[in-house]
Amino acid sequence: MRTWAVVVAGGTGSRFGAPKQFADLCGRPVLAWSLGPARQACEGIVLVLPPDQLGETAQAWDADVVVAGGSSRSESVRAGLAGVPGYAGIVAVHDAARPLARLELWRSVIEAVVAGADAAIPATSVTDTVKQVGADGHLVTLDRSRLVAVQTPQAFRADVLRRVHSHGKDATDDAALVEAAGGRVVVVEGPPDNIKVTAPGDLVVAAALAGMAR
Numbered sequence: 001m002r003t004w005a006v007v008v009a010g011g012t013g014s015r016f017g018a019p020k021q022f023a024d025l026c027g028r029p030v031l032a033w034s035l036g037p038a039r040q041a042c043e044g045i046v047l048v049l050p051p052d053q054l055g056e057t058a059q060a061w062d063a064d065v066v067v068a069g070g071s072s073r074s075e076s077v078r079a080g081l082a083g084v085p086g087y088a089g090i091v092a093v094h095d096a097a098r099p100l101a102r103l104e105l106w107r108s109v110i111e112a113v114v115a116g117a118d119a120a121i122p123a124t125s126v127t128d129t130v131k132q133v134g135a136d137g138h139l140v141t142l143d144r145s146r147l148v149a150v151q152t153p154q155a156f157r158a159d160v161l162r163r164v165h166s167h168g169k170d171a172t173d174d175a176a177l178v179e180a181a182g183g184r185v186v187v188v189e190g191p192p193d194n195i196k197v198t199a200p201g202d203l204v205v206a207a208a209l210a211g212m213a214r
Contacts, residue, residue, distance in 0.1 A: 001089030003110055005038040005153070006080035007031075009096035010048045010069020019050060020197050021096045026210050030197060033099030033210075035062045038153075041106035042092060046083040048076045074170040074177075081165060084158065090114070091161050093174050094153035097197045100209055101153055108188045109155035118183035119156045121175045122190030123148035150175070151190040 009021040009031045016023070021031040031047075038045050039062060047063035054068055065083040069076035077093055084091055090113050092106060105122055112120030126147040132140045154175055164177035171177050175185050193209045195202060 001114060002087060003042045003090040003092060003155075004044045004046065004084045004088040004158075005042040005092045005094060005106075006046045006048065006077060006084065007034050007038055007063070007094050007096055008048045008069070008073065008076050008080060009034075010050050010076040010079075011073075011097070015198055016200060019053075020203070023197075023203055025099055025197075025203060026207055030099045030203070030206075031061065031096045034094055034096045034101065037101060037103040037106050038092070038094060040103050041110060043088070044085070046080045048080040072170050073172070074165070074174075077174060078165050078168075081162060088158050090155055091158045092153045092155045093161075095196065098152055098194055099197065099206060101151070101194050102191070105188075105191065105194065106153050109153055112186050112188055113155045113157055116184075117157075117186040118160045119154060119175050119178045119185040120188055121154045121173070121185060122151040122194065123187045124151070124190045124192055125149075148187065149190075151194050151196075 013019040022029050025033060044064040046065045047061050048067055048069045051068040067079045067083045070079055090110060092110060109120040126144045126149055130142045130144055130147060132142055150173060160178060160183055164181050178185055195206060197203055197206055
């Protein structure tokens with residue numbers, strides 16, 4: 001099946017202090033690190049940027065289509081999805097804030113959808129003890145053996161992803177919308193170094209990991 005990528009880079013970086021997708025990571029913008037594997041794994045790329053960055057051309061970022069993001073992540077994904085050609089059978093969605101996702105991971109989630117899943121997500125086991133805090137401050141310790149931490153890229157049957165987004169609902173990741181609709185979501189093993197850049201300190205860690213991988 002023909003596969004397109006939606007690379008989401010539309011955030012304002014409120015926790016980072018600036019749009020983190022444009023921060024320098026070993027001589028390249030954080031965003032640029034995601035486009036290389038996406039280009040190798042997919043036929044085309046839709047890049048979602050902040051509205052004030054639309055002066056950047058698709059060629060400048062090695063993307064096929066550049067669109068403006070929305071006020072939430074789900075709105076940005078929907079904007080990107082609208083730029084994906086109708087013939088695409090699979091759509092892979094990736095957060096540009098995860099610059100170290102390797103080509104092998106992209107291929108793993110895509111192959112899982114080719115094999116019959118509605119969606120495929122990478123995830124890692126949770127090693128910390130996790131507690132749920134109630135409104136009254138009451139704590140409940142969760143069974144970490146049943147918990148995973150989810151990453152991107154995530155791959156989807158294009159028709160399924162379009163359908164679950166047609167309702168305009170928001171979610172922290174697109175797989176949650178597929179789950180809520182009763183779709184089959186499978187998990188592939190995510191690498192521990194596929195970290196998300198949220199705070200400035202994460203960029204230091206990402207630079208160290210990128211240097212080790214060279």
